[in-house]
Amino acid sequence: MPLERSLARLLRLVVLLLLFHPVDWREHTMLCSMLDPLPIPHEQYQPGDLLLGGVSSMITYTLHTSSFRVHPAEKAYEDPHMVTKFYQHILALLFAIHEINEYPKILPNITLGSHIYDSYYDVKMTYRTTLDMLFKSQRFVPSYKCDTQKNLIAVIGGLGSETSFHMEDLLSLYKIPQLTYGSFAPEDATKSNTFYRMVPNEDHQYIRIVQLLLHFGWTWVGLFAVDDESGERFIQAMEPLLSQNEICLALTVPVPKRFLWNTLNDIYEIASNIYETFPDTKASALIFYGDSMGIVTFSMYMLLGDPGSKESAALKKVWIMTVQTDYVLIGHLKYFDFQYFQGAISFTIHTMEVPGFQNFLQHIKPDSTQGDGFLQDFWKQVFDCPLLNPLELLKDDNACTGKEKLESLPYPVFEMHMTGHSYSVYNAVYAVAHALHALLSSRSKHGAMAGDRRFEFQHLQPWQLHRILQGISFNNSAGELIYFDETSERITGFDIMNLVTFPNKSFGSVKVGRVDPNALKGEEFIINEDIIVWQASFNQVLPLSVCNDYCRPGYQKKKKEGEKFCCYDCAPCPEGKISNQTDMEDCVKCPEDEYTNKDQDGCLSKATTFLSLEEPLGISLTSIAVSLSLITALVLGTFITHRNTPLVKANNRHITYGLLLSLLLCFLCSLLFIGQPMKVTCFLRQAAFGIVFSMALSCVLAKTITVVIAFMATKPGSSMRKWVGKRLASFIVLSCSFLQVSICMVWLGISPPFPDFDMQSLTEEIVAFCNEGSVVMFYIVLGFMGVLSIISLIVAFQARKLPDTFNEAKFITFSMVIFCSVWLSFLPTYLSTNGKYMVAVEIFSILASSAGILVCIFSPKVYIIVLRPELNTKEEIIRRKD
Known part of the structure; x- marks a missing residue:
């Protein structure tokens, strides 16, 4: 396997050697720098009253092999290879100039011309061509102007920041407006007021990349950046921004800016280092930062490093491309397979369809534009055919016919739709034209001479445009508003494009979203992920790019x-x-x-719960309360019926009636605790319970004390006889009841009970209950009843053995024992239960303690009255006493 893989790599390298002529970029730079003085053959000049200059970056390399060398001063640019897709930038400029010259209302009696130079990706050539724009002559003599027809008014360029700022070094000295159409880092913003940017700086792009990652939930990403100063700056800017938005960099990979043909080992080492990052990371989202040539170089390294398997790790990634990156192919690489970047998402400069531009492109022919030094080289390379000289006798069957159509070219070679950079060039030309129009209109209003047109134009200076350009505002032919902000930058958005590859190795881009900083809040970032075509390995499912699987709910x-x-x-x-x-x-x-x-x-x-009349517990307690109430009523009726019998008379029948009536009310007041708590029931139930129970206990206490006093009054000479009778018993009942009523009135007046909900006690239920308001008052009421019951128990216990035929003390003792036992067990049980069971405990305590009094005190009497009436006679009482 290692041998097969090595052979496959070697074969792939041989293919690349055949397709891509070896160029040492460092040596190319040296050749370019040696040219002095070298005329620039690839330039375009159209005569006119006013000129727009520009430096382009179209020619990517010059043929230079180790087997054949030419003298640099003679043949260095004889056969240049162009980035043919960038030729559209020139055509956009020509189209804009053509429109302006054909539309006299903007610049009447003025013809715009253009002069275009190539920077050759070289610093010295950039300076040279910039000087050549300023001081054109047969030989290069700085500061010498001999062409009177040439009146340079503004410069458009360049595409890259290096080219633009090298040009600006010279143009700012002469205060010539420079309009750039490439996106630069914010730190590269020049301090010169002669510099205008037709696209937003990179700072806006950083934020949108983060916004894209957050939209898809990609928090574990990789970053590939060209290995130069701009790439390092991009990494330094993105790292803190990603961290602030909780996105992590899984890896950071430097990418060579140009393909260096050194030894095979060096090439394989670079390719392997790049490719091995793919299977070693879980990051599916990878950000690429670099220019168009950088992506071509990177693709070649990927091809060399890829083992060629259909399960290649490089085919399982989503690439996010920055504005600087355009999918271009050069020379014989125009059919290079871009399958690695299938589904890539790219940020591009926002563009709109300009009316007439495609029709303009369709009429471009190799002999249609005079003075265009690029067109014939462009035509030969995109259609891969030679252009014959009409004077030659011999004809080549493979020669270009001139009838070839630009719309037949694949996307990476040439594009019929106006690209973002071309759109910026188009708008830059119109910005200069509108500024000139405003300047000339201002002069005419102030009475400037209009007779000698040429004299007026000769005295028109470039620096006069700055004041107007800084405040320029107009609608272009596509209907979009064009203006500069206070930093001389045009604030525009980005288009979000999706790269789609096809089996024939061609590819295209589909617009899937838009970033519009001028849109309403919440609509600045729009993307339609339903139409995005992802890499085939994802099966059209949104890719995940996270360090580990998401934590699911729960x-x-x-x-x-x-x-x-x-x-x-x-x-x-x-x-x-x-x-x-x-x-x-x-x-x-x-x-x-x-x-x-x-x-x-x-x-x-949560379900709201309370002791309901519809549930078994509520029904049971209600039935018991009603039954005991009926029994108490029957007992009371029995005693009233037999009120004149000795048994009833001997036990203080008025107190007995009061006790039975109190017990009846006790049983009935328990019904107030059943059902959904309401304001009225909460207000009454505890107070009613406390008062009626206090009345019952007062009656029991009165009965007990009456028994004791009655026995003590039978002794000779006892002073207790005056207390025997109804007055003492009535006083005890009324005073004790009044005291409890007073406590309850204070309670209801200060902090009365109210309906409330307990949401904490039970996990799945909301307990509807009556909040006691003042817990202290509630326990005071209970405490008062406890005091009465304990006093009754003590007195009854002491009087249980007194000699009396109808002595009730022993029965009262039993009833008080039951009463105290019930209520002593009530407190811990009540405090340890929750919800409706607390109410059930209190109801049970009321019923049990009341039933204990009823049974213990009245069952023996009812038994005698009902079942043994013969014992309820005066004779039987006297006989039993004797």
Whole structure:
């Protein structure tokens, strides 16, 4: 396998050697720098009253092999290879000039011309061509002007920041407006006021890249940047911006700016280092920063490093391309396979369809434009055919016919739709034209001479345009508003494009979104992901680019020690918390009226619960309360019926009636605790319970004390006889009841009970209950009843053995024992239960304690009255006493 792979790489390298002529870029730079004085053959000059100059970057390299060398001063530019796609920039400039010259309302009686130079990607050539624009003569003599017809008014260029700023070094000295159509880093913003940018700086692009990553949820990304100063600056700007938005860089890979043909080992080492980053990272989203030639170089290294498998790791990535990158192919590489970049998402300068531009391109022929030094080389290279000299006798069957159509060319070779950079060039020409129009209109209004047109034009200076350009505002032919902001920068948006490759190795771009800084809030970034074509390996499913799988709902992130913050484990949510989204940092509690579901990924509404009349417990307690009430009523009726019998008379029948009536009310007041708590029921139930129970206990206490006093009054000479009778018993009942009523009135006046909801006690239910208002007053009421019951128990216990035929003390003792036992067990049980069971405990305590008094005190009497009436006679009482 290693041998087969090596042979495959060697074969691939041989193919590249045949397709891409070896060029040492460093040596090419040296050749260019040696030219002095070398006429520039690839230039275009159209005569006119006013000229627009420009420096382009079209020629990418000059043929130069190790086997054949030519003298640089003679043949260095004889057979240049062009970035043919960039030729559209020149055509856009010519089209704009043609429109302006054909439309006299903008510049009447003025003809715009153009003079275009190539920078050859070389610093010295850039300076030379810039000087040549300023001081054109047969020989290069700086500061000498001999062409009176040439009146340079503005310069458009260049595409790259290096070219633009080298030009600006010279143009700023003469205050000539320079309009650039490439995107530069914000740190590269010149301090000169002669510099105008037709596209936004890179700072705007950084934010939009982050916005794109956040839109797709890509938090683990790779960054490939050209290995130069601009690439380093891009990395330094992106790293903190990504970190601030919780996006991590999985890897940062420097990419050679140009393909260097050194030894095979060096080539393989660079290619392997680049390719090996793909299978070693989980990052599916990779950002590429570099110019158009950089992407070509990078593609070649990828091709060399790729083992050629259909499962290649390089085919499982999503590339994000910056504005600087355009998909171009040069020379014989125009059929290079771009399958690695299938589905790539690119930011491009926003463009609109300019009416008439495609029709203008369709009429371009190799002999249609005079003075165009680029057109014939362009035509030969894009159609791969030689152009014959009409004077030659011999004809080549493979020669260009001149009828070839530009629309038949593939996308990376030439594009019929106006590109973003061409659109910027087009707008730059119109900006200068409108500025000239405003300047000339201003002169005419101030009474300038109009007779000698040439004299007026000769005295028109470039620096006079700056004041107008800084405030220029117009609508272009596409209907878009063109203007500069306070930093001499045109604020425009970006188009988001999707690269689609085809089986025949051609490809094209589809617009899938737009970034518009001037749009309404929330609409600045729009992307239609439904029409995006992803890399085939993703099967049209949105790719994931994360360090690890997302934490599904019900889990939360847990940091991994020693890893970047984008890498984490997933831990289940703690009890009582949920996470209803993927990748939540922390689980959250549900609202008070909701509870967590089983999977802890959502909240369910709590059901409101209370002791209802419709449930078994409520029905049971209601039935018991009603039954005991009926029994008490029957007992009361029995005693009233037999009120004149000795048994009833002997036990203080008025107190007995009061006790039975109080017990009846006790049983009935328990019904106030059943059902949904309402304002009225909450207000009454505890107070009613406290008052009627106090009356019952007061009656019991009165009965007990009456028994004791009655026994003590039977002793000779006892002073207790005066207390025997109804007055003492009535006083005890009324005073004790009044005291409890007073406590309850204070309670209801200060802090009365009210309906409330308990959302914390039960996990899945909301308990509707009556809030006691003042808990202290509630326990004071209970405490007062406890005091009465304890006093009754003590007195009854002491009087249980007193000699009396109808002594009730022993029965009262039993009833008080039951009463105290019930209510002593009530407190801990009441405090340890929740919800409706608290209410059930209180109802049970009321019913049990009341039933204890009823049974213990009245069952023996009812038995005698109803079943043994013979014992309820005066004779039987006297007999039993004797």
